[in-house]
Amino acid sequence: MDGPPISARRVRALVKKEFHQIARDPSSILIAVIIPLLLLFIFGYGLSLDSHDLRLGVVLESSDTEARDFGAALTGSDYFVVDTGHDIREFSDRLRDGHLRGIVVIPEDFAVRLTDPGKGPAIQIISDGSEPQLAAFVENYVKGAFRVWLRQRQIESGRVMPPALQIEQRFRYNPSLRSRNFLIPGSIAVIMTVVGALLTALVVAREWERGTMEALLASPVTRAELVIGKFIPYFFLGLGSFTVCLLLAILVFRVPLVGSLPALYAVTCLFLLTALGLGLTISAATKDQFVAAQIALNAAFLPAFILSGFVFEIKSMPMWIQVITFFIPARYFVDSLKTLFLAGDVWSILLPDMLLLSLTTIIFLALTARNMARRLD
Amino acid sequence: MLLRLRALVIKEILALVRDPRSRIVLIMPPLIQLFIFSFAATLEVRNNSLAVWNEDAGAASAELVQRIGSMGTFEEVAYVHDESAFNRQVDYQKSLLGIHIPQDFSSSLAAGTPTTIQVVADGRRSNSGQIALGYLSEVLEDFQADMEPGPAAGAPAVAVRHWFNPNLHYFWFVVPSLVAILTTIMTMIVTALSLSRERELGTFEQLMVSPLTPSYILAGKAIPAFFVAMAEASLIVFFAVFVFHIPLQGSVLLLYLTMAAYILSLVGIGLFISALCATQQQAILGVFSFVLPAVLLSGFAGPVDNMPDWLARLTVVNPLLHFKEICKGIFLKDISLHAIWSHTWPMLVLAVLNTSAALAIFRRKFS
CATH class of the missing domain: 3.40.1710.10 (abc type-2 transporter like domain)
Known part of the structure; x- marks a missing residue:
């Protein structure tokens, strides 16, 4: 029964029926418009890797001018919100309970240790290691502030000239260093994964559950026509929610879009096919909303969130997990979106991603077709 | 009445545990995820x-x-x-x-x-x-x-110490956080999703016409879900301590007391969602609309410290954030009772509010 060519008339009729169904079912609109909006707002405002206003306790064991001067330098920094004390015991409990992210101890003989490193460290930085990322920033920023302060002091005292060696730092693609600029393109990929999987997994699984799918299968419609008939409407719905995300990213969150729209939509179309394919595979395999929802949570959302490289870098993962990430389609979409938004149409990155997305699409389509077997079991 | 409640609880637990497929769905995904995500979720700079x-x-x-x-x-x-x-x-x-x-x-x-x-x-x-x-x-x-020319005095030294996690293993941060996140997902599945499924299948209505009152029926649903979720969470804690060797500095008793408070708040939210929704699909969307924001705003991927003030204040209603802070605190830091309580009472408030709201809705629907 799968041999006969696809009839355009039957596909058109199926697509029309599906569009009517979407228009009448508020939950499709909820999934395609409200959920992406809500999630992108949460990602946009709630997720940031830019640490500023780190809460710091500064212990001034000495009250001489040098120590007070460095204490003031920390207080004046934009990176810290500083509480000053004279004993580390004032701060250690607050560090433990998470009210402070770090403590800087300026010892009693600070001035002596500055000139004679043999006497021991001039300052001590203590951080709350239970938040490793913040701890790394506390270390980096305090060290940086200390270096700047030392240099400033040397220049003021006229002991050295401004350095002959200058270091010029530049961040290509994201000069303002806003983590939002790369997190938002990545989160669009996570959102589209959830939307694609939810749309098809839920909606189609419900049809199986209610028996309407069996009714369709009993008609002269072929499997290929059925899959295409499901795909087209949800594909356009998915493109719609991507456009909503895109507008929000550019207009509200001010993420620059360096790449071209055609390239952006080309990658998105491929990814949507994969995401919908995943959803159809889940629903055709389970034929049960309850199980489909569990799988959508466990197999779509969490892997796209953690294994796609959108916030946790794939390169930093152990090798065996890097291998697993090759099977997470969101990974290729995250990679492409980051590049398209921030760097432009870098085809040597985009083409391999698109190729792999096409491959996963084909796999999911084949799986769906197999699971849609015209059996009524 | 208590006898009937006991019968109902036993029936529910059997229903959850007897079916081999649902047993596997309850146990395998959290364990697989614990293993993969513990190693994957890292913001360390490596292999560059x-x-x-x-x-x-x-x-x-x-x-x-x-x-x-x-x-x-x-x-x-x-x-x-x-x-x-x-x-x-x-x-x-x-x-x-x-x-x-x-x-x-x-x-x-x-x-x-x-x-x-x-x-x-x-x-x-x-x-x-x-x-x-x-x-x-x-x-x-x-x-x-x-x-630079001149006497090579050597730069003054800086000593750095990272308390609670001296080598800044990201792992130590991720595993306690995953205890909270994976428990959340499983609990929502055994409460909101399974209850709404029963409502669609009609088995819940059958219970409603039995001599049990709505509060007993809800208790009959909540108690098994509570114990199943506690067992799930214990399994994850067991793996965290004995397989991943995350140091458990604080008291196990406190961990369990707060875990109970957290799961009660989740069960309350789950009951509330299923009371509110007419169909299974709505309940699934309800679960997604709770779980996704709760995970995203838990400080797991980006610290709460970095959120804008208004949002950081809003996270007080996120039970996942509170339990994640407690897990991390008890595991790594042995935080003070005072700090534990400051994260526990919001969960208890959420549990009471949601459960009573669910009860009120059910009473109105079936009276």
């Missing part, structure tokens, strides 16, 4: 490469390149010889950082005239870039200080 474009043939640049090569932050140093190759390294994400040493570097340093080293980082990965740049700056500035 640095591109070096050295146009200078002098001794000073050779010394600098040698120092950078031995700093250990980068697994690999790629040497390039022209600008296009240099740019390609960063553009194509082959290198996280690129460093360019100009032609006149050694001679300028020797003559004391200013010269500039360029460091280029990939803004698509600005977070790792910043951390790597921090390490690189240290090397560069040491070099700078050593190159």
Whole structure:
């Protein structure tokens, strides 16, 4: 029964029926418009890797001018919100309970240790290691502030000239260093994964559950026509929610879009096919909303969130997990979106991603077709 | 009445545990996820490469390149010889950082005239870039200080100590957080999803016409879900302690008491969602609309410290954030009772509010 060519008339009729169904079912609109909006707002405002206003306790064991001067330098920094004390015991409990992210101890003989490193460290930085990322920033920023302060002091005292060696730092693609600029393109990929999987997994699984799918299968419609008939409407719905995300990213969150729209939509179309394919595979395999929802949570959302490289870098993962990430389609979409938004149409990155997305699409389509077997079991 | 409640609880537990398929769905996904995500979720800067474009043939640049090569932050140093190759390294994400040493570097340093080293980082990965740049700056500035004429006094030293996690293992942060996250997902499945499924199948209505009152029926649903979720959470804690060897500094009793409070709040939310929704699909969407924001705003991927103030204040209603803080606190830091309580009472308030709201809705629907 799968041999006969696809009839355009039957596909058109199926697509029309599906569009009517979407228009009448508020939950499709909820999934395609409200959920992406809500999630992108949460990602946009709630997720940031830019640490500023780190809460710091500064212990001034000495009250001489040098120590007070460095204490003031920390207080004046934009990176810290500083509480000053004279004993580390004032701060250690607050560090433990998470009210402070770090403590800087300026010892009693600070001035002596500055000139004679043999006497021991001039300052001590203590951080709350239970938040490793913040701890790394506390270390980096305090060290940086200390270096700047030392240099400033040397220049003021006229002991050295401004350095002959200058270091010029530049961040290509994201000069303002806003983590939002790369997190938002990545989160669009996570959102589209959830939307694609939810749309098809839920909606189609419900049809199986209610028996309407069996009714369709009993008609002269072929499997290929059925899959295409499901795909087209949800594909356009998915493109719609991507456009909503895109507008929000550019207009509200001010993420620059360096790449071209055609390239952006080309990658998105491929990814949507994969995401919908995943959803159809889940629903055709389970034929049960309850199980489909569990799988959508466990197999779509969490892997796209953690294994796609959108916030946790794939390169930093152990090798065996890097291998697993090759099977997470969101990974290729995250990679492409980051590049398209921030760097432009870098085809040597985009083409391999698109190729792999096409491959996963084909796999999911084949799986769906197999699971849609015209059996009524 | 208590006898009937007992019968109902036993029936529910059997229903959850007897079906081999649902048993596997309850146990396998959290364990698989615990294993994969514990290793995957890291913001450490590892396995990166640095591109070096050295146009200078002098001794000073050779010394600098040698120092950078031995700093250990980068697994690999790629040497390039022209600008296009240099740019390609960063553009194509082959290198996280690129460093360019100009032609006149050694001679300028020797003559004391200013010269500039360029460091280029990939803004698509600005977070790792910043951390790597921090390490690189240290090397560069040491070099700078050593190159300067005058008595080599040596720079004053800085001592760094990371309390509770001396080597900053990301792992130690992720596993306690996953205890909270994975428990959340499983509990929502056994409450909201399974209850709404029963409502669609009609078995719930059958219960409603039995002599049991709505509060007993809800208790009959909540108690088994509570115990199943506690068992799930214990399984994850067991793996965290005995397989992943995360130090458990605080009291196990406190961990369990707060875990009970957390699961009660989840069960309350689950009951509330299923009371509110007419169909299974609505309940599924309800679960998604709770779980996704709760996970995203839990401080797991980006610290709460970095959120804007208004949002950070709003997270007080996120039970997942509270339990994650408690897990992390008890595991790694043995936080004070006072801090534990400050995270426990919001969960209890949520549990009471949601459960009574669910009860009120059910009473109205079935009276």
